[in-house]
Amino acid sequence: MKVKIKIFRYNPEADKKPHYDSYEIEVDPTDRVLDLLEYVKGNFDGTLAFRRSCAHGICGSDAVRINGRNRLACKTLVNELETDKILVEPILGLPVIKDLIVDMEPFFEHYRSVMPYLVNDEPEPRTERLQSQEQRERFDDTTKCILCACCTTSCPSFWASDKYVGPAAVVTAHRFIFDSRDRAGAERLRILAEEFGVYRCHTIFNCTIACPREIQVTKAIGEVKRAIATGKID
Ligand code: SF4
Ligand code: F3S
Ligand code: FES
Numbered sequence: 001m002k003v004k005i006k007i008f009r010y011n012p013e014a015d016k017k018p019h020y021d022s023y024e025i026e027v028d029p030t031d032r033v034l035d036l037l038e039y040v041k042g043n044f045d046g047t048l049a050f051r052r053s054c055a056h057g058i059c060g061s062d063a064v065r066i067n068g069r070n071r072l073a074c075k076t077l078v079n080e081l082e083t084d085k086i087l088v089e090p091i092l093g094l095p096v097i098k099d100l101i102v103d104m105e106p107f108f109e110h111y112r113s114v115m116p117y118l119v120n121d122e123p124e125p126r127t128e129r130l131q132s133q134e135q136r137e138r139f140d141d142t143t144k145c146i147l148c149a150c151c152t153t154s155c156p157s158f159w160a161s162d163k164y165v166g167p168a169a170v171v172t173a174h175r176f177i178f179d180s181r182d183r184a185g186a187e188r189l190r191i192l193a194e195e196f197g198v199y200r201c202h203t204i205f206n207c208t209i210a211c212p213r214e215i216q217v218t219k220a221i222g223e224v225k226r227a228i229a230t231g232k233i234d
Contacts (some may be wrong), residue, residue, distance in 0.1 A: 003027050003038050003078060007048065008089040011098050018096075023043070023228030027225055029079035033088065037073060037100075050100040052185050058211060064100050065089040070150040070210040091153035093162060110165045114173035114191060119184035135180040141221050144173040144213040151207035151217050159198045164191065164200040167207035167217045174220040177233055185233045193228045201225075 010018035023040055034052055041048045053059040055074045062073040066137060067087050078086070094102040120129070143167065152158050152166035173192060177185040193199040198221060207217040227233050 001027060001029055001078075002082065003036070003084045003086055005040065005086045005088065007037070007040065007099070008097050009048075009099050012096065012136075027078055027079070031078050033064075033071075033076045033078070033086065034073035035079075036064060036078070037088065038087065048100075049098040058146060060146035063091050063148040063150045063153070063212075065091055070154045072148060072150070072212045075212055088125075091149060093153045093155075093159050094149070102153075104118070104149065106162055106166065107152060107166070108147075110152070110169040111147065111172055113165060114169045114188055115176070115184055116172045118176060118179065118182050119187075120181055121183065129181045130178055134161055138180070139175050139178040141215050142171045144215055144227075145175070146173050146213060148212060150210040150212060154206040154210040156204055156206065157202060161196065163196040165197055167201070167221060168226055170198055170201070170221050171215060171217055174224055177227065178223065185227075189224070189228050189233075192224060198224050198228065 004022055004024050005021050006022045009016060009021050023044055025036065025039060027036060034055060037048065037050050050064070050073070051061040052074065053061045057072055057075040061148065063070060064073050065088070066073070066076055067081055067083070068205060070091055073088070090096050090100050094104065094106060097103050130149050149168060151171070152168045155167055158164050158166050170192065173188045176182045177188050201221050203218060205218050211217050
């Protein structure tokens with residue numbers, strides 16, 4: 001089939017403002033949008049800039065807006081889009097470095113703010129820190145995050161203020177708060193109860209719709225809000 005792919009282009013060092021380039025290309029319906037970007041770069045314009053690494057939905061580096069919705073380019077097939085017109089733009093709310101590449105540093109700053117690591121200062125046990133299946137299950141969903149930023153950059157509260165810690169950071173916090181081995185849950189809840197913490201979330205659900213790992217992002221945020229309100233981590 002033939003598709004028309006329209007791609008956002010912007011080089012802040014050379015361009016006064018962004019523009020779009022369009023290409024008509026012959027594709028297979030089961031090609032991925034990442035294949036199309038590679039094709040354009042290889043055959044029409046080698047200066048096209050986009051991130052990719054694994055090409056298999058694991059590294060989280062190729063989040064872009066495809067026909068208005070945040071997705072991973074490597075996990076989006078042409079035939080899923082149900083149209084022969086494909087618009088590819090950078091994710092919103094982070095500064096564009098070039099074309100489809102955004103500066104992820106503000107995103108990772110929020111990530112780091114919630115202490116994204118296990119904290120336990122108790123003396124080391126003789127064997128590993130045991131956990132029951134139920135204890136492990138409690139935070140299983142939020143372990144699946146690949147830090148692609150599809151959620152945070154689809155959230156209107158984040159667009160309104162990039163000081164909002166954002167759903168991805170809350171998902172990471174959830175992963176540790178509800179881990180029975182961790183001892184810094186109360187500290188993370190204190191951080192997330194601050195002005196630009198979890199209460200900036202107005203339950204809009206864009207994050208859950210956008211997540212390529214199908215994490216129940218809004219549910220995790222709700223559980224963190226409840227833990228703050230009740231003072232109980234359970
Ligand atoms: Fe990406 Fe989902 Fe993690 Fe958000 S929660 S960063 S959408 S994997
Ligand atoms: Fe934003 Fe998701 Fe909350 S879209 S407002 S973080 S439910
Ligand atoms: Fe790694 Fe798409 S290139 S997730």
